[in-house]
Amino acid sequence: MPEVFIDGKRYEFEGKPKLLQFILDQGLEVPFFCYHPSMSIPANCRQCMVKVGTPIADKDTGEYELDENGERKIRWFPKFQTSCSTTVSDGMVVHTQESSEEVARAQKDTLEFILINHPLDCPICDQAGECPLQIQTYKYGPEGSRFEVKKVHKPKRVQLGERVTLDAERCINCTRCVRFTEEISETNQLTIVSRGDKNYPMTAPGEEFDDPYSMNTVDICPVGALTSTDFRFKARVWEMNQTPSIDITNGKGCNVDLWTRDNLVLRITPRQNEDVNDYWMPDEGRDAYQQFNENRVSRPSIKLDGDNQSNTSWNNAIETFAEVLEAHEADNLAVIGSPHASVEENYAFNKFFNLLGAANAKFTPHVIPGYGDDFLITDDQAPNANGCRLINLDESEADGIKAAIQNAEVVIILSDDLIGRDVFSAEDLDDKYIISLATNQTPTVEASDLVIPITCIAEHAASYINVDGRIQRSYPAKETKYTNRRLNLEMSEGRLDRYGTNFDNWVSEENKVDCLPVWEFLNHLGDRLGLAYQQDHSRTIFAELSNQFPALEEITYERMDEEQGVQLPIEQQEVTQA
Numbered sequence: 001m002p003e004v005f006i007d008g009k010r011y012e013f014e015g016k017p018k019l020l021q022f023i024l025d026q027g028l029e030v031p032f033f034c035y036h037p038s039m040s041i042p043a044n045c046r047q048c049m050v051k052v053g054t055p056i057a058d059k060d061t062g063e064y065e066l067d068e069n070g071e072r073k074i075r076w077f078p079k080f081q082t083s084c085s086t087t088v089s090d091g092m093v094v095h096t097q098e099s100s101e102e103v104a105r106a107q108k109d110t111l112e113f114i115l116i117n118h119p120l121d122c123p124i125c126d127q128a129g130e131c132p133l134q135i136q137t138y139k140y141g142p143e144g145s146r147f148e149v150k151k152v153h154k155p156k157r158v159q160l161g162e163r164v165t166l167d168a169e170r171c172i173n174c175t176r177c178v179r180f181t182e183e184i185s186e187t188n189q190l191t192i193v194s195r196g197d198k199n200y201p202m203t204a205p206g207e208e209f210d211d212p213y214s215m216n217t218v219d220i221c222p223v224g225a226l227t228s229t230d231f232r233f234k235a236r237v238w239e240m241n242q243t244p245s246i247d248i249t250n251g252k253g254c255n256v257d258l259w260t261r262d263n264l265v266l267r268i269t270p271r272q273n274e275d276v277n278d279y280w281m282p283d284e285g286r287d288a289y290q291q292f293n294e295n296r297v298s299r300p301s302i303k304l305d306g307d308n309q310s311n312t313s314w315n316n317a318i319e320t321f322a323e324v325l326e327a328h329e330a331d332n333l334a335v336i337g338s339p340h341a342s343v344e345e346n347y348a349f350n351k352f353f354n355l356l357g358a359a360n361a362k363f364t365p366h367v368i369p370g371y372g373d374d375f376l377i378t379d380d381q382a383p384n385a386n387g388c389r390l391i392n393l394d395e396s397e398a399d400g401i402k403a404a405i406q407n408a409e410v411v412i413i414l415s416d417d418l419i420g421r422d423v424f425s426a427e428d429l430d431d432k433y434i435i436s437l438a439t440n441q442t443p444t445v446e447a448s449d450l451v452i453p454i455t456c457i458a459e460h461a462a463s464y465i466n467v468d469g470r471i472q473r474s475y476p477a478k479e480t481k482y483t484n485r486r487l488n489l490e491m492s493e494g495r496l497d498r499y500g501t502n503f504d505n506w507v508s509e510e511n512k513v514d515c516l517p518v519w520e521f522l523n524h525l526g527d528r529l530g531l532a533y534q535q536d537h538s539r540t541i542f543a544e545l546s547n548q549f550p551a552l553e554e555i556t557y558e559r560m561d562e563e564q565g566v567q568l569p570i571e572q573q574e575v576t577q578a
């Protein structure tokens with residue numbers, strides 16, 4: 001097995017890995033800025049330099065030459081090498097900053113050059129606290145600057161596009177953003193303009209940075225040069241909680257992190273998963289934070305007179321729901337599930353009405369033909385169509401949903417804006433009693449006679465099956481009126497959550513939505529109806545699913561966590577939208 005010696009320790013390797021990535025894979029550290037594992041290697045920041053040598057071997061015998069101490073003689077490269085572009089070879093000896101004062105000094109000097117014209121604006125920079133330049137300067141950089149001349153000034157607050165703002169003075173010319181548009185999104189919308197210490201990334205004259213993946217350049221920028229226009233100056237990274245979740249804006253199920261403060265999701269960033277989205281996510285997935293925060297259904301509401309809905313109590317909502325069910329035969333119920341809701345929500349919802357004698361819940365996929373791009377944006381706009389299929393909900397096109405409604409007296413809809421996506425119109429619901437279990441205000445909710453507010457993906461733990469048949473799960477990132485971050489072991493707790501009080505200006509009860517998980521509401525409704533129905537938690541629901549459906553037999557939340565989702569043995573289907 002080929003071997004390499006790094007700071008005096010022996011490691012075995014296979015293939016032809018690059019030295020920097022190999023070092024990182026061993027849990028070791030070498031500072032770098034321009035390198036990214038999913039893009040080409042320009043080696044232009046020079047920060048990852050290390051001392052490299054190879055053993056001297058006899059050309060005829062292949063035996064290594066030894067010194068007087070019996071150690072292999074090493075022929076050192078005449079100059080330090082950039083570890084990102086150096087291929088590991090058998091017998092190679094590497095000294096990093098951990099074992100070589102020369103390497104440590106070289107890295108320090110490189111940082112000093114990088115910082116010559118860098119503005120000293122860390123206190124007001126959005127990148128502060130998660131900035132590689134800031135972190136590495138503390139670890140490896142000079143203690144101060146020897147340059148007292150005026151720094152070079154460049155354009156500031158440049159609106160490259162609708163989503164990305166450039167502060168060119170902070171740019172260190174790592175070219176990550178340019179390479180992203182060339183190699184990943186392939187829009188070629190960014191390039192480096194000007195020369196020397198005056199250059200920076202920019203679009204072509206008159207062009208807008210409207211790449212559908214533009215904000216990934218903000219994520220990979222190692223300084224605060226590229227910032228999110230929408231997120232600028234909203235919060236510091238240390239003020240927010242970071243919670244793993246899934247993108248619900250389409251069927252790919254990109255892995256994401258939800259960043260919350262004071263129970264509001266302030267931003268969404270991609271979370272690495274090589275089997276789903278690598279390091280990236282589409283820009284439209286980041287807008288979901290508005291869906292989690294704004295226009296929420298909070299407290300049940302009911303139509304009493306005319307078309308106006310009025311808030312009501314939970315007890316009254318449960319009583320009204322029960323009276324409607326008691327006044328109608330099960331055959332007169334149209335139960336409609338949702339590809340926008342989780343596996344657990346659809347299962348608990350369908351099981352409840354099956355126990356009442358109603359027909360199996362129907363659902364219709366949310367597909368826009370031609371919308372996808374063969375990368376991370378799909379034609380399927382819903383995160384869980386395959387989940388609905390796996391638990392055997394009845395898949396139907398729009399005509400089938402309309403027919404079910406026409407033949408029903410009561411229509412019960414789970415978390416799907418069927419009017420908003422033109423499956424049917426509000427007129428199709430005339431003379432029907434409409435009950436919506438919903439997360440947000442929508443045209444379907446507005447047309448409903450009874451509205452039950454339920455938790456969204458940011459407020460519960462649940463699983464979703466993406467277009468490729470991979471099951472993944474979410475974690476609760478936001479509290480509701482009835483949950484507490486300190487009591488829920490699946491919720492992360494940040495500094496402000498831990499030490500904030502109701503008297504502090506960073507804590508507001510107004511940001512907690514008055515809603516319940518679907519299964520919890522149905523428990524209360526079942527108690528009122530005398531129905532033998534009890535679903536305590538999404539975990540117990542999933543355990544029941546695992547026992548009932550062979551495809552989920554060996555799947556658990558723990559396994560989904562460990563493997564970042566599990567590929568299921570299910571057949572993929574072509575879906576079309578009527």
